[in-house]
Amino acid sequence: MRILATLTLAALLAACAGQPVEPRYYLLRGDVPLDNRQLTPASGYGLGAVVLAPYIDQQGLLLETTDGTIRPARQHLWAEPIIEGARIFLLQEISHSSGKDLLPLPAGGDAALINVRIDQFHGTSDGRAILIAYWWVSRDGEALAGYKFAQARQLDASGYDALARAQKALLTDLAREIAAIIPQ
Amino acid sequence: MSTERAEISSGGKFSAVWFIPILALLLGAYMVVHSWLTEGPEIEITFATANGLEAGKTKVKYRSVDMGVVEKVRLGEDLESVIATVKLEREALPMLREDTEFWVVTARVGVGNISGLDTLLSGAYIQLAPGTGAEGTRSFVALEDPPLTPTDAEGLRLKLVSDRAASVSTGDSVLYSGYKVGRVESEHFDPQTRKVHYVIFIDAPFHTLVNSAVRFWDVSGVSISAGADGFNVDTGSLDTILLGGVTFGVPEGVQAGTPVEHNTQFKLHDSYESILANPYHHGLYYVVKFNHSIKGLLPGAPVEFRGITIGSVKRLMLKESLSQTMKMGAEGHGEAIPVLIYIEPARMELPDSAESVDIMRRSVEVGVPNGMRASMESGNLLTGAKYIGIDFYPDAEPAEIGQFLNYQTVPTIDTGLGQLQQKVSAILGMIADLPLDQTVASANAALASLDETLDGVSALLEQDGTRELPAELNRTMEDLRATLQGLSPDSEVYRSLNSSLLRLNRTLGNLETVTNTLATQPNAAILPSRAPSDPEPEVKQ
Numbered sequence: 001m002r003i004l005a006t007l008t009l010a011a012l013l014a015a016c017a018g019q020p021v022e023p024r025y026y027l028l029r030g031d032v033p034l035d036n037r038q039l040t041p042a043s044g045y046g047l048g049a050v051v052l053a054p055y056i057d058q059q060g061l062l063l064e065t066t067d068g069t070i071r072p073a074r075q076h077l078w079a080e081p082i083i084e085g086a087r088i089f090l091l092q093e094i095s096h097s098s099g100k101d102l103l104p105l106p107a108g109g110d111a112a113l114i115n116v117r118i119d120q121f122h123g124t125s126d127g128r129a130i131l132i133a134y135w136w137v138s139r140d141g142e143a144l145a146g147y148k149f150a151q152a153r154q155l156d157a158s159g160y161d162a163l164a165r166a167q168k169a170l171l172t173d174l175a176r177e178i179a180a181i182i183p184q
Numbered sequence: 185m186s187t188e189r190a191e192i193s194s195g196g197k198f199s200a201v202w203f204i205p206i207l208a209l210l211l212g213a214y215m216v217v218h219s220w221l222t223e224g225p226e227i228e229i230t231f232a233t234a235n236g237l238e239a240g241k242t243k244v245k246y247r248s249v250d251m252g253v254v255e256k257v258r259l260g261e262d263l264e265s266v267i268a269t270v271k272l273e274r275e276a277l278p279m280l281r282e283d284t285e286f287w288v289v290t291a292r293v294g295v296g297n298i299s300g301l302d303t304l305l306s307g308a309y310i311q312l313a314p315g316t317g318a319e320g321t322r323s324f325v326a327l328e329d330p331p332l333t334p335t336d337a338e339g340l341r342l343k344l345v346s347d348r349a350a351s352v353s354t355g356d357s358v359l360y361s362g363y364k365v366g367r368v369e370s371e372h373f374d375p376q377t378r379k380v381h382y383v384i385f386i387d388a389p390f391h392t393l394v395n396s397a398v399r400f401w402d403v404s405g406v407s408i409s410a411g412a413d414g415f416n417v418d419t420g421s422l423d424t425i426l427l428g429g430v431t432f433g434v435p436e437g438v439q440a441g442t443p444v445e446h447n448t449q450f451k452l453h454d455s456y457e458s459i460l461a462n463p464y465h466h467g468l469y470y471v472v473k474f475n476h477s478i479k480g481l482l483p484g485a486p487v488e489f490r491g492i493t494i495g496s497v498k499r500l501m502l503k504e505s506l507s508q509t510m511k512m513g514a515e516g517h518g519e520a521i522p523v524l525i526y527i528e529p530a531r532m533e534l535p536d537s538a539e540s541v542d543i544m545r546r547s548v549e550v551g552v553p554n555g556m557r558a559s560m561e562s563g564n565l566l567t568g569a570k571y572i573g574i575d576f577y578p579d580a581e582p583a584e585i586g587q588f589l590n591y592q593t594v595p596t597i598d599t600g601l602g603q604l605q606q607k608v609s610a611i612l613g614m615i616a617d618l619p620l621d622q623t624v625a626s627a628n629a630a631l632a633s634l635d636e637t638l639d640g641v642s643a644l645l646e647q648d649g650t651r652e653l654p655a656e657l658n659r660t661m662e663d664l665r666a667t668l669q670g671l672s673p674d675s676e677v678y679r680s681l682n683s684s685l686l687r688l689n690r691t692l693g694n695l696e697t698v699t700n701t702l703a704t705q706p707n708a709a710i711l712p713s714r715a716p717s718d719p720e721p722e723v724k725q
Contacts, residue, residue, distance in 0.1 A: 021717075059693045063721055073718040074697075081689055127723035158722040 023075045026061065026164040028085030030092040030172065042100035042182050048113030048138065050087040053120065057083055061160055061167075062122035064130075070122060076160035082121075086171065090116060093175030098182040112139045114178055121167065127155045129166035133174055137181065145181075149174045224252060224272040229286050229310070231326045234266040236288045236308030244270055244286075246312040251276040254310070268310075276312065280322065283315030287327040332369050333385040339366065340391030342444070344382040344400055344430065346452035352402055352430055358384050359403065359431040365390035368430060382452065384430065393432075396441030397536065399463070400432040401453040435463040439535060464536045467495065467528040468545055471591040472558040472572060473520035476598065480570040481560060487525045487572040488561075495527035497572060504589055522588050525558075525572055548585070548594065555580050557597035573599075 056062065059081075060072035078085060087104075094114070095101045102114075120132040129152065136146035153170050155162040231237065237257050244252040252272035260267050272280075290308045291301055303309065310326070313334060332355060333339070346352070358366035366386035373380050386394055430452065434440060453459045478500070487495035501522040509519050529540035548556065557580050561573040574594070583595035644650055670677050701708050 059690070059697075060718075063719055065719060071719060075718050081686055084686065123721045125719060125721055127721050155721055155723050159720055160718070162723070163721050 021075055023077050024160065025077050025079040026160070027079040028082065028089050028164075028168065028171075030089055030096060030168070030175075032092050032096065039101040039103075040099075042095070042098060042102050044111050045100075045102060045182050046111050046113050047087070047091055047094070047102050047104060048115040049117075050083065050090060050115075051117045052083050052086065053118060056118060056121045057081070061163060063163070064122055064124045066125050073160060076164075086118065086121075089168070089171050090175050090178070093172050094179045094182070097176045097179035099184060100182060102182075110139065112137050112144065116174075116178075121170075123155070123160075123163040123166070127158065129153045129155065129163055129170055131167070131170035131174060135174075135178055147177070149177060222274055224274040225277055225280060225322065226255070227270050227272060227280065227322045227324065229268045229270055229324045229326050230260065231266045231268060231288065232328055234268075236290050236303075237266065237268055237310075238307075241307065242268075242309060244272060244276075244310045244312055245289075246276070246279065246314070251279075251312055270310070278319070279312060279314035281315035281319055282317035282321045284317075284321070284324060285313040285315065285327055285331060286310050286324055287313075287330045289330065292330075332367050333387075337385070338388035338391075340386045340388075340394055340444070341369070341446050342384050342386065342394065343447055343449040344384060344452040345449060346380045346382065346402075346454075347378075348380065348454070352382065352404060352452070356404075357429040358386060359429055360390060360393055360433065362431075365393070380452075382430075392443075394444055395434075396444055396448075396465075397434050397438050398432045398441070398450070399435055399453060399459045400430055400450050401456050401459055403429050403431045435459050438463055438530065441536075464528040464530040466530065466536050466538055466541050467526050468541050469498070469591050470525050470527060470548070471501065471522045471588040471593045472525060472596050473522050473588070473593060474560055474596055475518070475520045476560075478521055478523065478560065478570070480562075480568040481523065481572070482569070485563070485569065485571045487527060487574065489532070489574045492532065494529075494531045494574070495525055498524040498526050500524075501588075508589070522593075523572070524591065548592075551576065552583065552585050552595060554578070556594070557583070558594045559597050559599045561599065 055070060058072045059077045060074060061076045061078065063071050063073060065071060091102055091104065114135060114137055116133060116135045118131070118133045120130050123129045131152075132148075132150040134146065134148050137144045151170055151173060153166045155166050234257050236242065237254055239254055239257050242254040243250050244254070250273070252270050254268050255271045256269040258267055258269075259265075287310070288308055289303055289311045291304050311330065313331065314336065316336065333341075352368060352371070354368055354371050356368045357364045358368065366384055369383045369385050371380060371382050432450075435456075481497060481500075483497055483499050485497040486493045487497065501524050505519060505522050509517075527544060528536075529544040530536035532544075534540035534543060555576045555578045556574065557577050559573045559575070560570050563569045563571045577597055580595075580597050586593035586595070
């Protein structure tokens with residue numbers, strides 16, 4: 001009996017002694033110039049709600065395989081919750097594109113809010129990244145105008161690094177379109 | 185001295201002396217025959233009294249020609265009459281018929297006329313009015329009063345029946361459009377029927393104005409009526425104003441009738457207005473029964489077919505209903521109230537005839553299976569007056585013509601308005617039954633209690649401690665605002681809490697990964713397994 005217990009413990013220790021796979025983390029941030037300056041808030045505008053489809057809200061990057069299934073990656077993960085990353089990324093890129101600093105909170109009680117809802121945000125096994133989103137401007141709970149953004153971008157290389165870059169580029173394109181409505 | 189000798193004849197010659205007695209005999213025979221041939225009849229006339237009669241003096245006249253003389257006056261055997269023996273001229277013989285009339289002509293002063301003034305000088309006489317009946321009558325009964333119309337006068341004699349004597353009496357004029365065309369000959373009250381019967385005579389050629397459609401009404405005196413258009417005064421001729429009279433005519437809207445015979449009976453109406461209310465002769469009765477209140481439905485109320493008045497309510501048959509109910513032993517079950525209505529076909533532009541009544545009866549017989557129903561409607565919401573409405577209701581429950589005593593019954597239906605009125609009445613009844621007095625008393629008590637409470641509140645508010653409450657509340661609100669500001673998105677607490685939630689979220693994500701792994705590979709916690717590498721996105725070249 002003692003011999004059997006010793007062999008089992010040895011097997012468990014041998015299993016734990018396997019070499020672990022190190023995951024890769026990707027940070028969803030825009031290319032912000034490194035400078036120090038005073039912020040110039042975008043008057044009359046603010047970023048409202050940023051909502052993701054539930055399947056997007058996962059730590060791993062998402063890949064749609066040829067059989068139509070979605071597989072979250074195990075070794076290629078977002079460095080933070082994607083909902084937070086997406087909100088910060090849009091704030092940075094919209095501010096950068098419009099030349100006005102969009103604040104997380106609206107400036108003024110009667111400011112218009114820019115609301116974003118992302119329905120699809122993943123890569124495909126054939127080397128593309130897809131972003132489908134809807135965004136609209138509202139004031140006092142009443143929608144003033146709405147828009148749709150649906151684009152796919154070809155990866156510049158195989159692998160998750162290229163997929164993360166392509167997804168950032170798609171979010172950048174979305175931010176530029178949003179920034180176009182903010183008066184200079 | 186000579187001696188003459190007598191010659192003796194044999195006697196064979198007729199003596200002339202006999203002519204004298206023969207002549208006298210012949211004359212006597214002639215006189216007898218002549219007298220027999222020229223002598224008039226002897227008749228007996230019975231009078232009530234011998235007033236104006238005198239034997240040997242009182243004459244019998246016809247058209248002011250002496251036709252005989254009273255020979256003897258004696259009492260009748262019953263001692264209640266006087267019998268005058270009259271010797272008439274032979275020319276009067278053809279006049280003696282069974283309907284020949286006699287009466288004494290004396291000076292008469294009446295309300296409407298004075299007659300017989302010539303008799304004041306010449307004395308009374310007996311007037312003879314020849315008849316047209318069978319010959320041979322020798323005994324007559326004299327009239328107490330002279331007839332107003334000669335027996336042989338041309339015209340039309342009619343009978344009128346009135347519910348009351350009114351102011352019409354014998355001798356009054358009969359008018360047509362204000363012109364005198366006849367007279368009232370006699371009047372008689374029948375105690376059994378409680379009606380007054382008149383005989384009138386319409387002189388020719390005015391009798392052609394009378395037909396079955398005419399109506400007679402009393403025009404005695406002056407009729408004054410007040411309406412929305414002012415006062416209206418109606419009168420007949422002067423004598424009708426003073427003495428009374430009867431007039432006749434065809435009411436407006438009534439078609440002319442057919443000629444009438446002698447002694448045809450008409451109703452004498454009180455006024456023309458009453459004729460307008462009932463201008464037609466022919467109609468038919470029906471009974472309608474109602475299971476609900478008939479308050480406001482009075483005799484005389486109109487019966488309408490889709491707004492057209494076709495008749496009227498005659499009476500409520502409560503007595504008959506009670507009798508019928510008791511006979512059937514069904515009292516105490518709330519039997520329907522029967523109402524007798526009278527429908528006149530002429531009101532629907534049909535001829536005022538018996539044929540129209542048959543047409544109307546058939547129409548009802550056909551109409552009832554097709555939904556014809558009677559209903560009680562409100563004619564005036566203010567006064568509550570009701571009327572009977574007849575119309576077609578195709579969705580009504582099937583029904584048939586029934587029978588109540590000698591009358592046919594038309595099925596009834598409750599209309600929406602009637603039901604609504606019942607509901608409104610029920611609601612008003614409920615409101616009336618509400619204990620408003622108690623409620624008001626309770627409300628007054630509650631208000632008094634509220635006043636006391638408010639006084640207490642007022643006293644409380646005037647306390648110094650209460651007055652300090654708003655300031656204290658303001659301070660509390662300031663503290664609360666400061667506390668909430670500490671939880672705002674840009675506060676340290678919020679950021680710390682947000683960070684903690686993010687970490688918790690990540691931990692839960694990792695835990696989800698572990699649970700997914702264990703679900704697909706339960707031995708993964710014990711046995712080493714190498715997770716498959718992630719599928720790579722590959723760029724197609």
